[in-house]
Amino acid sequence: MGIVFRNQQEIPIPDFAYVNASDGRVFTIHRDERNKRQHITIGWATSKVTMHPNENFKFLYPKLWAQYYGESRLQPRELHVGLYGLTLSAGWKTGLYPMLQKDFGPLNANAVLDYAMFSIRHRADSTDLMRDEMAQQLLFSDSLRSDSWYSDFFENQLSADIIHQFRMDWLKRFAAQGGTKVWLCIDGSNNDCTISESHIAEPGNSKSHKAVNIYSYMWAVSSKDGRPVTWFLNNGGKVDAKAFEKMIRFLAAAGIEIEGVILDRGFADEGVMRLIRELGYRYVVMLKSSALAYKTMLEKYAETIRWKVAHVINDKGIFGVEERTRVFASGTEEACVGLFFDGIRGCRKSVDDIARVLKSRQEIRAQILGGKKLSKLKIASDMKSYLKLTGTEDAPDIELCTERLQQAIDGHGFNAIASSEDLPAERISEIYDYRDISEKQFSALKSQLGADVTRVHDDQRIEAKLAVCFIAAVIRTEIELACRKLELDTNKSFREVDRTVLTLMPNDEYCAVHDYSKRMALLYAEFGLSDEHLDFFAQEVNSRRNPVHSQTRTMPLFLTPAPKRKPGRPAKKKDPEEAEMPKRKPGRPKGSKNKKTLERKALQATLPAPVKRKPGRPKGSKNKKTLEREALLAAPPKRGRGRPKGSKNKSTLEREKREARENKSGKPQ
Known part of the structure; x- marks a missing residue:
């Protein structure tokens, strides 16, 4: 029913509307294209003659809305x-x-x-949340649309033909810009769907493991940078291998130059591989553990490559070996199959499994100590291969099946990848690693753009919303690449x-x-x-x-x-005539003068030039020796140590003064 504008003033109930006496809803009746009666709620009654309108009323009857509320200026x-x-x-x-x-x-x-901006920002595609x-x-757009407007938009404006035309135009543009060949990653998924009378939703293997109908979709992205290439909506009951044919033929008809196709285990089917070869593409496909090639390579080379340095292919603890062999027991398809052992993943998985089994055994032992009878004890379904109940009803016991657990642990860390061309194990692993970029893109499609849930009830709306999700993925990928840079x-x-x-x-x-x-x-x-x-x-x-x-x-x-310049002071613009001059070596050119020398020269140029004297010593001047001799004679001689000869000390001078006074007065002092 959308938002009810209870904060707005009440308005009269239109003459063409009806009131549901049980819950107070105000609605109108019209017939759809199949001539079936449809009720559209336009408000909530507040009395027999007045109501509060909702978004449907505002959208369907804009003139009445303007009549009662005018144009909002807020x-x-x-x-x-x-x-x-x-x-x-x-x-x-x-x-x-x-x-x-x-x-x-x-x-x-x-x-x-x-x-698309709403999907990117809110990470969802629930239209009723868009207004907030x-x-x-x-x-x-000039204004924010309501959820009912978008519901009608997806159903009646974006037809399947229009969407397909956009799909072809986008693919042509990708082909035109694909100057170099690239590997394409293709993946698929499915969503629960509760649509009745749908041509798309069918029973299938749902991700939610519920007994509901599903529809599936498939995406192709460039392994080089994760940019989306194309997408398709498929019937829910169609397996990935069958839906793949439509995708691969569509890409082939577009004339896209691609190096090959990278696929996960869901596409490990002989028909898929044969189709790819017939279309002139190469493939690199991860095989299921049930494939003949996986079992053959594991039995033959497991112990040969497990932690063997002679077979290490990179610094991530990956060991590998390759051999051309038959891929499937029921067919004749042969491929170059690489068997790989991931030491880190294998150890982690082994430790986790041992811990789970021992924990489960400990829990059952605790129940036995608590007095539980044998008939009351239960082993979890995923533990039945490794644990076995023994003993009697009154004295039960739990036994660890070491051989089965050892066999399971020995298989951890291994995987097999098939290549249509004979390549070394290192190259096969390197190509499949390109899929890491696409996996992030597929993850973003579901977790970041909200494509893991479908909240529409019409086949055409599913098609339209998936197309808009693809458009949002294109925009988000460009922003993500810039952020990554x-x-x-x-x-x-x-x-x-x-x-x-x-x-x-x-x-x-x-x-x-x-x-x-x-x-x-x-x-x-x-x-x-x-x-x-x-x-x-x-x-x-x-x-x-x-x-x-x-x-x-x-x-x-x-x-x-403007183009980005390099760090540092901008270089001076060169004269076009000097553009071809050879670049000089670092340092001041030979014979040039620095800034201080130039300043001194400029100062000297402003002073009068000194008169140049004749050769020889000027008349009347004395040489260095004469000047030193005269200076020595002019200085008084330095006396020796002690009192000068003939001088009297102070006591003698005082005595003589006293004697002179006595002689003068005739009396002794």
């Missing part, structure tokens, strides 16, 4: 612009945005990208871009705020986004209030970022 105080900028830039960078406009139309292309999640996001966490970056905002100013217009972090500046630079872009987005949002505006969202050419 705007968000902030619009988060970061994810919009990255999505728009990635859309133009990959050619996705103009392709969507051509195939879906400008208005529908914007709605699809809004939903995207209320403050800058959108491609900058060593940034992708999910944290999605949260941090929300801090880049357009703020509503007192003049009722939005203005960009350039206060994002250095990390986001680096991420934006990877997509050519700058402060000028944010200012342009603000102007574009303000212009949407004008009835005359475009539905195409552009990236202005004059905002193309």
Whole structure:
């Protein structure tokens, strides 16, 4: 029923509506394309003549809504612009945005990208959460659509033919840009589905292990960088091996130059391998443990390669050997099969299994000590191969089947990979490791984009939502590759871009705020986004209030970022005439003068030139020896040590003064 606007004033119940007396719902009745009666709830009655409307009423009867409530002028105080900028830039960078406009139309292309941003940001595809999640996001559409609008959009606007045309256009673009051959990774999965009268949902092997119908889908991505290539929706009962034929023939018809196909165990089927060879592709396929080639290689080479340095193929503790052999017991297909032993994984799995078995045995022993009878004891189903109850009813015991446990442990860490061409074990392992990138992409499809759950009830809506999920995967992959290049966490970056905002100013217009972090500046630079872009987005949002505006969202050419320069002081621009001059060696050229010498020379040039004297000593001047002799004569001679000869000391001088006074007075003193 959507959101009920209970905070709005009550309005009269329309004459064409009905009221459910049991629960108070207000609804209308119409007939669908099959002439079946359908009830649409448009509100909740508050009396016999008034009601509170819901989102369906607002969407289906906009004129009545405007009549009672008018046009809302309340705007968000902030619009988060970061994810919009990255999505728009990635859309133009990959050619996705103009392709969507051509195939879906400008208005529908914007709605699809809004939903793709919702899937990326919220990691879900539950449409009823979109209004709350995207209320403050800058959108491609002029306004935020309701869940009922999207429900109708997926069913009636994105037809299977339109989606298939987009699929072909995208694949042609991938083929046109595939200058070098790449390996493709193909994988599939399925979702529970409760649709009645569906042509897609069928009984099958559901991931939830419930007895429900399922539908399946298949994706192809480039092993080089994880970029999505194409996808297909399949009937739930169809196994991966059968659904694969449609995918591989579609890729072959597109003229894509690919090195080969990498597949997991689900595609280990002789028919699949033969089909790939007939189409001229190579394959590298992980084999199931039940395959003849796996059993043959394990029996023949297990002890040969287990922790044997002579067969080590990399520094990750992987040992391997290869041999050409028959792959399946029921067929004639031969391939180069590599048997590999993963020492780390094998040890970890062995330790875990031993711990589980011993723990289970200890629990049963505790029950025996507690007095339980033999008939009351139970062994877990996954432990029955390794544990056995013995003894009598009153004296039970538990026994460890060491031979079976040893046999299971001996098989841990081994796997077999088949290659259509004869390759060394090291190369086979290296090619299959490319799948690591695609596995992350498939994981992101389910856990990050919400494709693990389907909440629609129509085959066409399933097709449409899966197509939008593919589009979201294209955008998210471009952002993820940029984050990986900058060593940034992708999910944290999605949260941090929300801090880049357009703020509503007192003049009722939005203005960009350039206060994002250095990390986001680096991420934006990877997509050519700058402060000028944010200012342009603000102007574009303000212009949407004008009835005359475009539905195409552009990236202005004059905002193309300048090429990145190297660290350090920028080099001086060279004269074109000097461009061909040879580059000189480091250091000052021979014969050149430094800055201080040049300054001294310039100062000397401003002073009068000194008069040059004639050769010889100037007239009247004395040489060095004469000057030294005269200086020696002019100085007084230095007296020797002691009192000078003939001088009197102080006592003698005082005595003579006294005697002179006595002689003068005639009296002794």
